[in-house]
Amino acid sequence: MRKFLLVLAVGMGLVMGCGKKSDDVKIGVYASLTGNTATFGESMRKGIELAFEEINAQGGLLGKKVRLIVEDDQSKPEEAKTAVVKLIKRDRVVAVLGEVASSRSLAGAPECQRSSVPMVTPASTNPKVTEIGDYIFRVCFIDPFQGEVMAKFAYQTLGLRRVAVFTDVKNDYSVGLANYFEKTFLELGGKIIGEESYSEGDIEFRAQLTTIKSQKPEAIFIPGYYTEVGLIARQARELGFQGPLLGGDGWDSPKTVEIGGSAVEGCFFSNHYASDDPASVVQDFIRSFKEKYGEVPDAMAVLGYDAARVLADAIHRASSFQGAKIREALAQTKGYEGVSGRVTIDQNRNARKAAVVLKIENGRVKFFKRVEP
């Protein structure tokens, strides 16, 4: 009996030790810091860190300093799930930020929903992500919108009528974007000729591109990630395809131009923000980002920053760290002035905001057109 009591006492001591009140509040981040899309995860982390550094400098959230707990998911969905479980169960974070890729957000989000921890994804554009439950939000536009923007842009602005689609079948984001692009483009009266596919990690695309080229499309829509786009562009040009290549925000990385070189000249892709946008909120952010990291932020950094800011804004309005209250406040976000545009959360917990179309010119990415929802 004495032994039992001793064990009990030690156990209670441990529990109480853990339950000790601290002066900081924990927010979890899961990101692809290594693996295939490491630059996405790194950029997002930098944006989020910058946001909370500024918030902490201004006194933190509801009088508490924010402590970020960052978990790496190695660019793998199964690791993303583990990372989120760790954040919620071990670190007991009040809210979760992440992931960039839809396939990994889809793996992590159910865990947040189950534990009633609000999750804000900066950049997962696949509609299914927020359909998982009422605790899942995003601060970016969704694939239907992005697909629509590029289809309209191809049809109306570029005057294209025959377009081929080249999809990464292993990627929810890519498949979703391709579907919505095709749907809108067909509705407008265009023709989709040739649908081919590849898998993330491939380096040889000549077989599919040869088939696409034989159908003689005017352009190819490639809703893939920067890791493959550069090589696809090179091989398409080698095989003698001259038309423009179109893409989505997955292209947004210096690697696209570095690997693609002259092959991606004159190509277009849709994105969340343009670094040469003259708006002061954009330029201010770029300045402080450059001061901290010595580089120009890409869209993932911007969205990471906005996601963190929107979450902080919601916690302020909720004046509570309770999951349910933060959720309420997030759902009521209206017209928040983010760097990537004005964020309003709609009834499906998606952000309604504008997209920009960028053009690659002389090895630089330039703002081409803004498209409102």
Add this chain to the structure above:
Amino acid sequence: MQFLQQLINGISWGSIYALIALGYTMVYGVLRLINFAHGDIYMLGAMFGYYVAVFLGVAEHASGVRVLSVVLISMLGCGLIGVGIERFCYRPLRKAPRLAALMTAVGVSLLLENGGQLIFGADPKFFPPLIHTREIFRFHEIVLNNIQLMIFAVSLLLMFLLHWIVMKTRMGKAMRAVSFSHDAAGLVGIPVNRVISFTFFLGSLLAAAAGILVSLSNPKVEPLMGIMPGLKAFVAAVLGGIGNMMGAMIGGLIMGISEVLVSGYISSTYRDAFAFFILIFILLYKPSGLLGKTGPEKL
């Protein structure tokens, strides 16, 4: 028309598989070991090529001497690593059951992949275009560029060089003897360890060459790039008859061409499935491979 273009794509892609498959087959012939780390040596070849090229400042339109030095330095580097792997990982296990050595090979492969991510970083790197891509042949819709032709030519050259080494030189004779029986070869005074080291050296040289050739036409290198080509080349080696060099070459070309045809005419989704279907089919109906000899298994 399109078919001819696909054939060109397939042959140039298959030459790469053939080069990697040769390494598998040589090591198997001499040691009866499937060296699963071989695909990662191919990755190391491409990585070394990248670092040497950056270090020497070799960029587009570089002089022939500098391009050649990039290729030779990285091949040599990989050759030495291959020898090191054999010396420290496989040699202590030579008398152990074959399964132990096989598991070690898988372990070495994982070590190189994850160690590579740690050291080189996981994000893809752009391999500098040492040789400018030029069209050398164009007929209607069919395009053949210098790099595709070079991949085929260099692969063929290396394969014949290897064939010559194994069939005509003293060392090659020793390799064949060791492949026949370690003990008997040792008894007649053949330095078995040195011969095995040499085999690993040659195999790794070829893998490194394949890595650089691939990087010239698909200029993206990353630490996990060796996994799939390694597996496919293994299938190619089995297809051709593992242990048989001519078989490895033919197997590689068949794999490359069939993959391209599957992704060009059916769907790229079935490409990998098809490759492994070939493996299963061969193992079921002709386990010795196309050119392999059927003989009693000796242990």
